[in-house]
Amino acid sequence: MLSPEHERYLPVHQVILSQAVTGESIAIRHMARMIGLSEDLDERLDLVADAARERAHLLSLRSVAADMGLALVAAPDPYWGEVGKAFDAFADAGDLDGCFIVQDVVLECYAITLYRALETCTEPFLAEQVRRIAGEEEQHLEHGIERVRQGLERDPSKVVARIEAANESVARVLANWVRVEDCEPICGVCGQVGGVCAKDDLRLLGMDLPGLQPAFAQLYGTSLRAAGLGAADVARWLARLIV
Amino acid sequence: MGYDVAFIGHLDSVEAYREALEALRGHDCPPLTMERVHELIPRMEPMPICDVALRSAQGFDRRGVYVDVFLLPTPTLRAALAKVRAACRQAASTGARIGVLGGFSSIVGEQAGARLTDEFGLPFTTGNTLTAAVIATQAERAVSDLEAPTIAVVGAAGDVGSGVCRILHGKGLKLLLVGRAQSPLERLAVELPGQRVCSWAEAAPQADCAVLVASTIYGAISLERIRKHATVLDAGHPPNARPSPGLRYAMAGRVKHRHKPVGEIPQFIEQGGGAGEFHACLVEGEVLAYERRWEAFSTGRGNIRPEQAREIHELAQRHGIEPAPLHWMVDGLSGRLHEDAEVAAGS
Numbered sequence: 385m386l387s388p389e390h391e392r393y394l395p396v397h398q399v400i401l402s403q404a405v406t407g408e409s410i411a412i413r414h415m416a417r418m419i420g421l422s423e424d425l426d427e428r429l430d431l432v433a434d435a436a437r438e439r440a441h442l443l444s445l446r447s448v449a450a451d452m453g454l455a456l457v458a459a460p461d462p463y464w465g466e467v468g469k470a471f472d473a474f475a476d477a478g479d480l481d482g483c484f485i486v487q488d489v490v491l492e493c494y495a496i497t498l499y500r501a502l503e504t505c506t507e508p509f510l511a512e513q514v515r516r517i518a519g520e521e522e523q524h525l526e527h528g529i530e531r532v533r534q535g536l537e538r539d540p541s542k543v544v545a546r547i548e549a550a551n552e553s554v555a556r557v558l559a560n561w562v563r564v565e566d567c568e569p570i571c572g573v574c575g576q577v578g579g580v581c582a583k584d585d586l587r588l589l590g591m592d593l594p595g596l597q598p599a600f601a602q603l604y605g606t607s608l609r610a611a612g613l614g615a616a617d618v619a620r621w622l623a624r625l626i627v
Numbered sequence: 628m629g630y631d632v633a634f635i636g637h638l639d640s641v642e643a644y645r646e647a648l649e650a651l652r653g654h655d656c657p658p659l660t661m662e663r664v665h666e667l668i669p670r671m672e673p674m675p676i677c678d679v680a681l682r683s684a685q686g687f688d689r690r691g692v693y694v695d696v697f698l699l700p701t702p703t704l705r706a707a708l709a710k711v712r713a714a715c716r717q718a719a720s721t722g723a724r725i726g727v728l729g730g731f732s733s734i735v736g737e738q739a740g741a742r743l744t745d746e747f748g749l750p751f752t753t754g755n756t757l758t759a760a761v762i763a764t765q766a767e768r769a770v771s772d773l774e775a776p777t778i779a780v781v782g783a784a785g786d787v788g789s790g791v792c793r794i795l796h797g798k799g800l801k802l803l804l805v806g807r808a809q810s811p812l813e814r815l816a817v818e819l820p821g822q823r824v825c826s827w828a829e830a831a832p833q834a835d836c837a838v839l840v841a842s843t844i845y846g847a848i849s850l851e852r853i854r855k856h857a858t859v860l861d862a863g864h865p866p867n868a869r870p871s872p873g874l875r876y877a878m879a880g881r882v883k884h885r886h887k888p889v890g891e892i893p894q895f896i897e898q899g900g901g902a903g904e905f906h907a908c909l910v911e912g913e914v915l916a917y918e919r920r921w922e923a924f925s926t927g928r929g930n931i932r933p934e935q936a937r938e939i940h941e942l943a944q945r946h947g948i949e950p951a952p953l954h955w956m957v958d959g960l961s962g963r964l965h966e967d968a969e970v971a972a973g974s
Contacts, residue, residue: 594670598667599670602671602674606674609675615675615676618674619676626652626663626667
């Protein structure tokens with residue numbers, strides 16, 4: 385396992401923190417679009433509060449990076465791009481329920497999985513931050529589950545169709561992002577082109593890379609079943625995540 | 628509507644998991660490698676996989692849910708126990724009224740017994756009594772043409788194995804008790820006067836029929852010293868032996884329904900064997916659900932008695948469930964090369 389003195393310790397944290405900050409900024413962008421779609425004042429106020437919480441996460445991660453002397457890097461890559469396109473498709477269609485599924489269920493499950501994995505293999509000061517953030521993201525996930533549950537009561541077939549779409553265009557992209565094999569031609573973790581891959585560093589950090597996909601599938605599947613979706617549908621969706 | 632019964636089970640090989648996952652994923656996903664599945668399964672937490680619609684020959688409908696433990700045949704005991712307990716928790720969370728522990732998961736029911744019910748608020752049955760009853764019936768039929776046959780039971784010290792021995796002893800059959808743990812075998816021999824404890828090396832050349840019910844990895848039991856005319860009934864999950872050329876070898880411990888249970892994902896519930904056959908252990912939970920007997924019918928280890936075995940067997944028959952025909956594999960080839968219709972008919 386990498387120790388803070390190891391020369392590869394800082395670059396891998398630079399990658400992790402940059403991706404985490406990007407994820408939080410994307411959540412803020414999504415919530416901003418969702419505020420515009422909601423016609424319910426209380427819901428809009430809740431979304432504003434949620435976006436403010438994501439802002440606080442972003443700032444705390446930035447602050448950790450500054451304390452470690454790390455400059456955050458923008459890492460545009462095909463994965464975030466795909467996720468953004470999928471979210472925009474729901475938003476462009478005015479489908480707020482679809483937006484909630486992408487943001488509050490799929491993306492939150494992914495974020496919680498990665499934060500929980502990081503929590504066990506990083507320094508106490510960062511572990512403390514990510515533990516707190518993961519706890520708050522779990523509240524967003526709870527909200528997403530409740531939203532899906534309500535949707536199922538209204539129109540189960542519409543909810544299933546939305547999840548099918550979100551599974552294909554978001555969950556599978558996210559699962560592919562943390563596949564075990566090194567990334568070619570571009571690394572989904574560090575965004576570098578040409579077969580440079582940050583995954584070795586994650587392994588050195590002690591992260592169980594082969595366990596990330598199943599852990600994500602586990603949380604995502606548990607959330608969907610908790611919302612009231614059938615076990616067989618969920619099993620089929622989860623099986624499609626494995627790469 | 629809630630579930631009546633939660634079936635807790637696992638597939639018997641990495642290949643079986645790969646095939647099941649491939650079927651679930653659909654053909655548009657890239658194929659999974661065996662290495663990836665081998666890496667994946669131990670990391671998967673148990674989860675409900677699908678609903679199972681059940682119908683008895685009496686016309687009773689029940690609703691089941693299948694929970695897979697995601698257990699490979701070679702786990703450490705500690706890891707396996709943790710996963711089976713997690714599966715029990717999942718089963719309880721489905722709202723089912725009884726849980727049944729299939730395959731390796733039954734070991735938790737054997738060890739924890741009634742404590743499982745207290746811990747999860749749900750009665751759990753190991754399914755071992757119906758399994759023992761079915762295996763004993765299949766063994767008895769397999770030697771029915773022979774005069775004074777000798778049956779070697781490998782794994783006789785185990786819960787299913789000792790149950791099979793008690794049932795066959797009650798039928799007056801001569802048994803050779805084979806297993807790893809000597810003292811339980813010796814206690815069993817005292818309980819069953821006239822039956823003898825011996826090693827597999829000693830038993831194999833004497834047996835007319837070998838019943839394999841050991842908890843072991845696939846192919847751990849060698850059939851090299853078995854006599855040419857002998858039959859081998861392998862009830863292991865995973866199978867205890869590899870079929871070898873010239874031997875009459877069949878999987879045992881499976882049942883056939885008049886009304887086949889319908890699982891949304893059949894790859895997980897119809898595990899190997901002939902079409903429409905199911906492991907008897909899981910079916911014990913189904914039978915208890917038809918009878919609305921929400922009880923840990925089979926619990927603990929070494930408690931299976933012929934009276935209980937007869938009772939659950941008769942209840943199964945009442946609901947249209949019979950021991951499956953033995954599908955003999957010859958020349959070491961897998962698949963149903965020869966169906967023994969006489970055995971199937973139970974004559």
